[in-house]
Every structure is written in C-alpha cells, then in structure tokens.
Amino acid sequence: MVLNPVISKLAGKLVVLASASPRRLEILRNVGLRFEVVPSWFKETLDKSLFKAPHEYAVETAKQKALEVARRMPIKHLKTPDIVIGADTIVTVDGMILEKPVDKHDAYRMLSSLSGKEHSVYTGVAIVVCHEKENEEVDYQLIQFYEETKVKFADLSEDMLWEYINSGEPMDKAGGYGIQALGGMLVEYVHGDFLNVVGFPLNHFCKQLSLIYNHCTSSSDQKSESVHLSLNGTHPTSVLSQPTPNVPTQSSHGSSSIPKPSSASSSQTHHTHCSPSASPAHKVKRKGSDSEVSQSSWTLVNSLSKHTDGREAKLRDSENTTLPLISSSGQLIEHDVTEHEDSEPRKEDLERIGELIDGFKASKALFTAARLRVFDLLHRMPGLDAAQVAQEVKASVKGTECLLEACVSLGLLTSKERTYENTDLATSLLRSDACFSLHGYIQHCDDTLWPLFSHLESAVEEGHSQREKVVSNKPKDMLKDAFHNSQEAKLRFMNAMHCVAKVAGKSVATAFDLSRYKTACDLGGCTGAMACEFTKAHPGMSVMVFDLPAVVELSEHFHPLHSNNRVSFVAGDFFQDELPKADLYILARILHDLTDEKLHILLSKIADVCKPGCGLLLSEIFLDEDRSGPSRGLLQALSMSEGKQRSATEYSVLLKSHGFITAQIRHTDNLLDAMFCIKA
Ligand SMILES: Cc1cn([C@@H]2O[C@H](COP(=O)(O)OP(=O)(O)OP(=O)(O)O)[C@@H](O)[C@H]2O)c(=O)[nH]c1=O
Known part of the structure; x- marks a missing residue:
C-alpha cells in the first residue's frame, strides 16, 4: 500500500480497537486496517482536576481504555493481542471539558456553551503494543499522543438547538455534536484534522505506527519520547491498573514532523513489562504474527527493557527524564523466535487439543445430567451418594457414579466422602427452576443441535444444514421445524x-x-x-x-x-x-x-x-x-x-x-x- 505502507505491515497481526465508537471503527476500517473491536470497560471517571491540561486527561483516559483491554484479553478472550488502540475525544470550551451528554438537558448545556464560539477538540490516543514471551509474560510498549483541532460554531438559536437535540444525534458524542452528520450544519470553520473531531486522528496515528514498525525512521525526526514505567514485572498489575495522571503525557507541544498551523499534537512512548494477573488456560497463537518487521521491533523493545532496568525508579519519579525510543544504533538482543515444528509438543498445546477432542463428551455429560434432572435433585436433596441419586433418577448405580464423577471434574458438582452437591454454577444456571436457568436451552441443544452436528461432515460436503435428515418433514427453518411437531x-x-x-x-x-x-x-x-x-x-x-x-x-x-x-x-x-x-x-x-x-x-x-x-x-x-x-x-x-x-x-x-x-x-x-x- 503506497498510501501508507505501515497499514499492510499490520496484516496478520491481532489488532484490537478498544472502542465502541462506530466512528473510530469506520475511520480505521476505511483505510483497510483489519482489526477486532473489543470495547473497553474502563469507566471515564478520572478526576479532571488532577490534570494540568485537558489533553492530558484525554490521553490518560485513552491509555486506561487500551490497557484495560490489553490486560483483559489474555484472560477473558484467551488470546494476547499484538496491538490495542484506545482513544478518547473531548471538547473544551471556556476551561470546561465536555464529554458525552448524559441527557437532553446536558446536551443543551453543552451546545449552548459552544454557540458562536471557537473551541478545541482533543482526541487522546494510546497504542499498546503487546509482546507475549515464552514464559507467558507480556511486554507492553505504550505509545500515546493527542491531536487538537479547532472548531468554530455559528450562533445557534433556541429552535435550532432543540431541533438538533431532538434528532437524538448529540447523545453519544463528545460536546453533544457530530460534525460528520447533522452537527456539520452548526460549524463555521475547522482548523486542523477533521477526522480528529470525528473521533480519531488518522494521520497522526499512521505516523506513530511508522515510528513503531519502521524503526529505522530516526526518532529525532519525530521528537518521540519514552518513559519506562516498570521493567521488572514484580508488581505488574499495580503499574497498569492505576491511572497515572501525574505522569507527563506531553513534553513537546506540536511535533516538528506534523506541522499544522492551528493544530497541536504530541506523543510519548512508555514500555512496561509485566505478566498477566492470571494465567489463561490456553492461548491462541495467531498465524503470521512473527513478521520480519515485528521481530526486529521486539528485539529492540527488549533491548531497551534489559538495558534500562537500573533507571526505572528515577524515570518514574522524574517528569522530565526521557529516553530516545528508537535509535538506529540501539543494540539488538537476539532472541529465538523460530517455530519448532519438530520439537516435543508444548504442554499447553496438548491441553488445548485434549479439550477440543473431549469437548463433545463434556457436552453430552452435561446434557445427560440435565435431562436426568440431577441438578434439580441435588438442589432439593444435597449430599446424596451415587446409589441414592441412581435410585431417584431411575438409572444404574454404575452409570450414575461415572456421570456424577464426570460432572465433578467439569466443575458442575462437588463431592465430599462420595456424596454430591451442586456447585454455584449448577445452582444458578442448570436447575430447571432457576431464575436464569439454561436448562431449556441445554435440552434444545441435546434434542436438535446434537443430531445436526452428528451430520456435520455431510453438511460441510453439501453446503447446507442436514435438518431434513434429523426431522422427518422438511420444514424451512428452525422455528417452523418446531411448529411442525407436537x-x-x-x-x-x-x-x-x-x-x-x-x-x-x-x-x-x-x-x-x-x-x-x-x-x-x-x-x-x-x-x-x-x-x-x-x-x-x-x-x-x-x-x-x-x-x-x-x-x-x-x-x-x-x-x-x-x-x-x-x-x-x-x-x-x-x-x-x-x-x-x-x-x-x-x-x-x-x-x-x-x-x-x-x-x-x-x-x-x-x-x-x-x-x-x-x-x-x-x-x-x-x-x-x-x-x-x-x-x-x-x-x-x-x-x-x-x-x-x-x-x-x-x-x-x-x-x-x-x-x-x-x-x-x-x-x-x-x-x-x-x-x-x-x-x-
Ligand atoms: C466531537 C465529536 C465526537 N464524536 C464522537 O464522540 C465520542 C466521544 O466519546 P469517547 O468517550 O471518546 O468514545 P466512545 O464513543 O464512548 O467510545 P469508547 O472508545 O468505547 O469509549 C466518539 O464516539 C466520537 O466518535 C463524533 O462522532 N463526532 C464529533 O463531531
């Protein structure tokens, strides 16, 4: 891609947009970036008074959004992303920071404060580059920057204001307007990056990506700076879980490489090195993530990590101490990234495959226990042994014992001295009369989906569902299937x-x-x-x-x-x-x-x-x-x-x-x- 070669360098990497904003999604999708959307759960409630300037607040919020997703994914999604992108857009006028309005009156307050005035829109962006190491630790490199765009609103009459508010458009947008839609009619001029107002400073972002992936570009050209937040990984989560409003988010106002007369931007890079707070059961390694470029970038990141340990405390305490992020003379430390195709299988790979092979057995054990109403029985009469359960559910003692033991191993039951009780999970989801019971859905899986999956091979060969092999009549869809029956x-x-x-x-x-x-x-x-x-x-x-x-x-x-x-x-x-x-x-x-x-x-x-x-x-x-x-x-x-x-x-x-x-x-x-x- 001539327009921006760095976008194609991200192909094959797991890029994650830590944002629920459809505008950010569209801006990045439109330039051909392939990514997953995992909206951040970070609540935008940082204390604004702790920040010296509004853009520092936006950058810090963006950072916390991205870090929350970077930390969550290995644990909840069982995969470590290569890059997580977080962003936060704010509008500032008369010393106030305007975020998304909470209701129509809030939207009115915001829009009337913008009427007839020039204001600034800042988008803070954080790029967290994650590098998973052999020992399951993750190196985090944090690049953060912001972009400012100035926007002038026309004088807005009360009628205009309310018509706009009643359109519903202001509600999920910083400052209560969307410049890209109806809100565009309120704007007299824009100085700076238009997309920055919409929610994402694409141009500045691409420049930062080039810095990361084309590290031969001299860092001095870009005036990027770096601070090592933590390098030894002993207390990893404390570094990443707390907002750090006093860490400087800017050191040069208006980078020389991004000349914009009426916009400002700045960037900064942090490296952190830490292990996930919990070890995932398994991790999915994505194909093609070890491209040549990323390998050399990673070795560079590691070299910085290893050679600056002693300076960590100083750097954390000092607002002004900086290190060059990427230096072409940086000493590279070789690390082995070769795939060992013929070496002994890894323990976690064997575990993962074992889980997949046995998945159907686990499902069927659950379905059978649910069908026999074992969870209902043990809710009514906890502490029964296998023979008592067998008698109640009218099954063999031997078979029941095997089933109960399998359910214990799956975390559905607990056993003490060969008697059985429901786990909390079984009590809340598997009892047929529980408020959030999945019993009915489990029955449907057993009755309808299980037989369908037993014909999966023909379904794949023929390209259509094998429903007709499963149900005697030939209805068109699942709902009708059910309605042709009793x-x-x-x-x-x-x-x-x-x-x-x-x-x-x-x-x-x-x-x-x-x-x-x-x-x-x-x-x-x-x-x-x-x-x-x-x-x-x-x-x-x-x-x-x-x-x-x-x-x-x-x-x-x-x-x-x-x-x-x-x-x-x-x-x-x-x-x-x-x-x-x-x-x-x-x-x-x-x-x-x-x-x-x-x-x-x-x-x-x-x-x-x-x-x-x-x-x-x-x-x-x-x-x-x-x-x-x-x-x-x-x-x-x-x-x-x-x-x-x-x-x-x-x-x-x-x-x-x-x-x-x-x-x-x-x-x-x-x-x-x-x-x-x-x-x-
Ligand atoms: C000024 C302006 C803002 N926006 C949207 O305002 C939201 C800001 O909120 P945020 O907190 O930065 O993001 P979010 O939408 O809550 O998503 P998330 O990143 O998950 O926090 C983003 O959507 C932006 O596009 C527009 O669409 N057009 C505009 O002209």
Whole structure:
C-alpha cells in the first residue's frame, strides 16, 4: 500500500480497537486496517482536576481504555493481542471539558456553551503494543499522543438547538455534536484534522505506527519520547491498573514532523513489562504474527527493557527524564523466535487439543445430567451418594457414579466422602427452576443441535444444514421445524429461546440509554422474556411482542414467569403483515437466521414504519471483524439452515442501507451483543 505502507505491515497481526465508537471503527476500517473491536470497560471517571491540561486527561483516559483491554484479553478472550488502540475525544470550551451528554438537558448545556464560539477538540490516543514471551509474560510498549483541532460554531438559536437535540444525534458524542452528520450544519470553520473531531486522528496515528514498525525512521525526526514505567514485572498489575495522571503525557507541544498551523499534537512512548494477573488456560497463537518487521521491533523493545532496568525508579519519579525510543544504533538482543515444528509438543498445546477432542463428551455429560434432572435433585436433596441419586433418577448405580464423577471434574458438582452437591454454577444456571436457568436451552441443544452436528461432515460436503435428515418433514427453518411437531416440541423450542432471552435480556436491555423511547416492539419476541427485561430496565417503556399466531397462543404458558402489564402480544408474520407502530424496534436473535435477501425485506418494512429518530436495537452474537471468533458464533453457524453470522460492521452496513445509523455497539460478555441504531 503506497498510501501508507505501515497499514499492510499490520496484516496478520491481532489488532484490537478498544472502542465502541462506530466512528473510530469506520475511520480505521476505511483505510483497510483489519482489526477486532473489543470495547473497553474502563469507566471515564478520572478526576479532571488532577490534570494540568485537558489533553492530558484525554490521553490518560485513552491509555486506561487500551490497557484495560490489553490486560483483559489474555484472560477473558484467551488470546494476547499484538496491538490495542484506545482513544478518547473531548471538547473544551471556556476551561470546561465536555464529554458525552448524559441527557437532553446536558446536551443543551453543552451546545449552548459552544454557540458562536471557537473551541478545541482533543482526541487522546494510546497504542499498546503487546509482546507475549515464552514464559507467558507480556511486554507492553505504550505509545500515546493527542491531536487538537479547532472548531468554530455559528450562533445557534433556541429552535435550532432543540431541533438538533431532538434528532437524538448529540447523545453519544463528545460536546453533544457530530460534525460528520447533522452537527456539520452548526460549524463555521475547522482548523486542523477533521477526522480528529470525528473521533480519531488518522494521520497522526499512521505516523506513530511508522515510528513503531519502521524503526529505522530516526526518532529525532519525530521528537518521540519514552518513559519506562516498570521493567521488572514484580508488581505488574499495580503499574497498569492505576491511572497515572501525574505522569507527563506531553513534553513537546506540536511535533516538528506534523506541522499544522492551528493544530497541536504530541506523543510519548512508555514500555512496561509485566505478566498477566492470571494465567489463561490456553492461548491462541495467531498465524503470521512473527513478521520480519515485528521481530526486529521486539528485539529492540527488549533491548531497551534489559538495558534500562537500573533507571526505572528515577524515570518514574522524574517528569522530565526521557529516553530516545528508537535509535538506529540501539543494540539488538537476539532472541529465538523460530517455530519448532519438530520439537516435543508444548504442554499447553496438548491441553488445548485434549479439550477440543473431549469437548463433545463434556457436552453430552452435561446434557445427560440435565435431562436426568440431577441438578434439580441435588438442589432439593444435597449430599446424596451415587446409589441414592441412581435410585431417584431411575438409572444404574454404575452409570450414575461415572456421570456424577464426570460432572465433578467439569466443575458442575462437588463431592465430599462420595456424596454430591451442586456447585454455584449448577445452582444458578442448570436447575430447571432457576431464575436464569439454561436448562431449556441445554435440552434444545441435546434434542436438535446434537443430531445436526452428528451430520456435520455431510453438511460441510453439501453446503447446507442436514435438518431434513434429523426431522422427518422438511420444514424451512428452525422455528417452523418446531411448529411442525407436537405442541410439546413447540413449547420446548420456545423454552430454549426463553432461557437465552432471560439470561441475556438484562445486558441487552441496559446496554444503551433508551429513556427517550416510550413504545417498543420486539419483533419475533417469542415468550416476551426479552420484552420483560426492557420494561424492567426502562420504567417508562411498554413493549409489544410481535410473533407468529401459534407462538403468541403458546406464550401464555410463560406469562406467570414474567407477568407484566407493560408487555403485550400481537400476532402476525413480520414478512406478511403490517408491523405495529412503535418508536423503538427490537430485533433479538432474528437477523442471523435470515439470508441477505430476507433481511432486506424485513429491514425495509421496519424502515417504512420508522420516523426519523426512531430506534432499532439489534441483538446478536457479533463476529470479530476478521471473522476469527468468537467460536460461539462460528460454531453456531455450522448448524444454521439459512442466514449467516455477521460482524457488527456487516450489520451496521446492512442497517445503514435502510437509513439506520449505528449509534453504539456493545459487546456485553453475555450470550448476546447489542447494537443501537437511529433512523436518520
Ligand atoms: C466531537 C465529536 C465526537 N464524536 C464522537 O464522540 C465520542 C466521544 O466519546 P469517547 O468517550 O471518546 O468514545 P466512545 O464513543 O464512548 O467510545 P469508547 O472508545 O468505547 O469509549 C466518539 O464516539 C466520537 O466518535 C463524533 O462522532 N463526532 C464529533 O463531531
């Protein structure tokens, strides 16, 4: 890539954007960068008064966002990223820092303070470069910088202000405006990088990447500086877990290599060296991550780490002490990065493969114990031995004992003197009457998915699901499969959907501020469990569940579980019938089952009934942007009859073609992710 060779140098690396901002995602995606989105959980609550200048606050917040993800990924996602990018955008006017408004009145306060004035927009960016070493320690190199852009607003009348606020656009944007959309109409001039205002200073970012990956570029050209925060790894988390507002985030204002008359920028690099706070069960090593360039960069990082140990304390205490980051004369320390193809297998590789080979046995042991209601029994009568359990569940003593022992090894039961009890996990998720029971979903996996997966080889060869081999009739989709069978089968299928909605519902319902919406319609809302969570999370909201007549009829079986007078049911087919009027539409676990063609039919029907400002909340498993995970989503795709799993960006693009602009994306770490879009 001639335009920016450094982007292609990132190919094959696990690049992670630690941001839920759809704008950042789009800016980076548009230049061909391939990355995963893992939004940071860092709460933007640093004490602003501790910072000498506003941009220091933005840089520190960006740093904490990126570090939180860099630390979390090896533990929660079982993979260590190569690079994590964090960013934070703030608007400053009259000595105030404006972040995202909390409600309409806050948006009014912000926008009226910007009316007729020039203000600054700062985006702080942190790039955390991670290098996993043989001993599972990780070297962190931290590069942080910021960019300032000046923006002048026209005088805004009260009518303009309120019309803009009521469009919904200000709510998830720093300063309460989006220069890239309706907010552009409020702007008289922009001095500096436009994309910096939108949320990401692309040009400055590429320059910093060149510094990292083309280290032959003299550092003196870029006036980059480095500080070693910690090098010996004895107390790694204390270095990374605490915000460090007093660490200088800037030492040169306006780098000579980034000349911009009315914008300012600065950069700084930190190296940290630490081990993850918990050791992951296994790590997934990504192909192609040992490119020539990265090897030499890493050796350079290591050389700095090893040769500056003695200066650590001094550097941490002194605001002004700096080290040249990358010096072409830097002494390289060789380390062996060759793949040992023929050497003895590594312990963790054997463990990982063992887990995969045995995965089906573990699933079936869980399914069988759930089917025999072992978890219900041990909840009612804890401390039974194998013979007593066998008698209660009407099974052989020998078989029951094997099953109970297997469940102990899987962490589902505990055993003491050959008697058994549920673990907390079994009590909360596996009992059939638990509030967040997955029992119904487990039964569905055993009844429907297990047989489908036993035909996986033919499914892969033939390119379609083997549903017809599993069910006698030949229905078109899973819902209809269930409805061609007995009432009991229908209820079982609904129960499976009900379980997932109950477990994931709260995370989805609380993912976004939906306070402006009073009426919602949950399309394909099945038993109403998700709808119920929405009414609990949003006291002013009532939700209509729109589903097939047969579903609505049977949904009564579930009403006592969530009786709620703000949830109502409307029978209909969303492909055939008119959709109920609402100001928020919910699509949870619907779109992945649809082909692009059907998806467009449904989205255009929704778009037709939506007025500008109406919301659409989509909840699905979002694939990583490079489709490398999560396995939950990709394994599910193996048994899907139509439709496909998509990434958040793919959904965003599909929704945009129907006039829905993605406002926020949340990876919930529950069963379903969520995306909130607004009709333009
Ligand atoms: C001034 C301005 C800002 N923004 C958006 O404002 C959010 C700032 O908030 P943040 O805290 O930096 O990011 P976030 O959205 O909360 O995401 P995260 O990185 O996960 O914290 C970012 O989205 C930006 O695009 C625009 O889209 N257009 C504009 O003109």
